[in-house]
Amino acid sequence: MESFGTRLHRTVTERGPLCVGIDPHPALLARWGLDDDVEGLDRFTRTVVDALGDRVAVVKPQSAFFERFGSRGVAVLESTIRQLRNAGSLVLLDVKRGDIGSTVRAYASAYLDPSSPMYVDAVTASPYLGVGSLAPMFELAAEHGGGVFVLALTSNPEGAAVQRARTADGRTVAQTVIDEISQLNKGAKPLGSFGLVVGATIGDTGHDLSGVGGPLLAPGLGAQGAGAADLRTVFGSSLAAVLPSYSREVLSAGPDGTALRAAADRVLGECRAVLAAR
Secondary structure, eight states, rough: OOOOOHHHHHHHHOOSOEEEEEEOOOOHHHHHHSSHHHHHHHHHHHHHHHHHTTOOOOOETTTHHTTTTHHHHHHHHHHHHHHHHHHOOOEEEEEOOOOOOOHHHHHHHHHHTTTTOOOOOOEEEOOOTOOGHHHHHHHHHHHTEEEEEEEEEEEEEGGGHHHHOTTTTTBBBBHHHHHHHHHHTTTTTSOOOOEEEEEETOOOOOOOOOTTSSSSEEESSSTTSSSTTTHHHGGGGGGGGEEESHHHHHHHTTTTTHHHHHHHHHHHHHHHHHHOOO
16 A cells, blocks of 8 residues: 555645645635535535646545534535545545544544545544544554644644643643654655644744654645745745645635636645745
8 A cells, every 4th residue: 555645745746735625614605606505515515626626636625514514514525535536636634533542543444444435545633632642543544555634833823822832841742743743754755644734824833843754734824814935934944845735715716617726726836936945
């Protein structure tokens, strides 16, 4: 089984360093002229997949916006995952799961086992029950060629109270997460399969990201306030590993497929210019 890091490296090389989120907010559905129901959700996601699935390296559905419609919404999510995989995009499911023991194993099976109807290339995960609690997720990902992006330094202002708190050895909580994920990627080439989520809005992190060895997902670009140029400040010498992530900045161009593709091409061009100048 080819590793997620290898697939991600190849797909980004072929399609460019860009992740686009599928975040069907009620306001965004309304902007597209769609009803806030399962039919509107289905039309929205099909339009995004048709426009971007064969050209964007990574697509990141936000599970919550599907789950809010119950089983019918989850069925749309399952269909969206299949469509994206058929179109050649890597699928990063934004679920931010985190738990212990048998529960985290069940989460891992739901998303990282090829026999699951929700099987994706990678998921986001929360480490705040301890990074070690995610071990079953890391193990199943490694077994089946999947990836895990662990929250480290997030864009929301509330996160700093936890992430920048100091541990007994003087490191911040975020730095302990960074260091543990770095160990998981040790020796992986060309790219490790275990990544970090580091918000593009946070400015100079004051943290060492240089040895992570895996991808650095950078949400917060576009509507949340950060621009491609901010990536230099946040990531510094680690720009080569950055995967910029946009959602509303691209999605608001819909429902016209040509406009969606143009928006994705525009932000990709902005990101290329920054990342190529590292």
